[in-house]
Amino acid sequence: MKSIKTVFLALALGAAAVSCSGDKKKGIDYNQFKTEVKLTAEQEKNFNEITAKYQQLQEQNFQAAKAQGGNMDRVALGIKNEELRAQQSIEMATVLDGPQMEKFNKFVDENSRKRPRYDNVLLERIKTEAQLSEDEFKVVNAANDAFEKAFNDAHDVYHGNNNLAKEYWEKFDTQRKDAIKKALSPEHYTKFEEIVKEVQFKGRK
Numbered sequence: 001m002k003s004i005k006t007v008f009l010a011l012a013l014g015a016a017a018v019s020c021s022g023d024k025k026k027g028i029d030y031n032q033f034k035t036e037v038k039l040t041a042e043q044e045k046n047f048n049e050i051t052a053k054y055q056q057l058q059e060q061n062f063q064a065a066k067a068q069g070g071n072m073d074r075v076a077l078g079i080k081n082e083e084l085r086a087q088q089s090i091e092m093a094t095v096l097d098g099p100q101m102e103k104f105n106k107f108v109d110e111n112s113r114k115r116p117r118y119d120n121v122l123l124e125r126i127k128t129e130a131q132l133s134e135d136e137f138k139v140v141n142a143a144n145d146a147f148e149k150a151f152n153d154a155h156d157v158y159h160g161n162n163n164l165a166k167e168y169w170e171k172f173d174t175q176r177k178d179a180i181k182k183a184l185s186p187e188h189y190t191k192f193e194e195i196v197k198e199v200q201f202k203g204r205k
Helices: 002-014 030-034 041-066 074-092 098-111 120-129 134-153 162-183 186-196
Strands: none
Touching: 030 041, 030 098, 041 074, 074 098, 074 134, 120 134, 120 186, 134 162, 162 186
16 A cells, blocks of 8 residues: 555655745635525524634634645645534534525535545445455555645645646546556456546636
């Protein structure tokens, strides 16, 4: 497994280290969501309190990661932000009704920054539908983790340039698939390719 991770890490480090001034980011505009649903005064008050709380927590996580300088761990930051969104959704469910909650979760999903990897739902599909052995699945996980780290480590190079980011994503995706292909049987790899064929780079709006 180490050899797979080493390949991707080398590719990421091979990209020149270009600094990203301030790394300014756009957060989710929850005011936009409030124009799409009708909230009572009490709902809006609670909605504002919850979103403000989690935006502050997310900013704290970002500043803590940023304080590491060139050693910012974007993978760890992405994991923390996923956890915050899940916690926020749980709290928000006590404020919004069923249809509003469905719209809220969809809004957050469409406007939040996703981790650039096969998510857990897709990984489970790969394991089950491709009928992977435990050893094969370990390689898929290792290649997937390495892909995410390589793409995030190259962030300072492609930041703000969707076309360049797409080039890096596709290059690392090819490496991810090559590593997986070497470990899977031909039948299992064919099924794997079928499952992930719709997975493509999605740039920031």
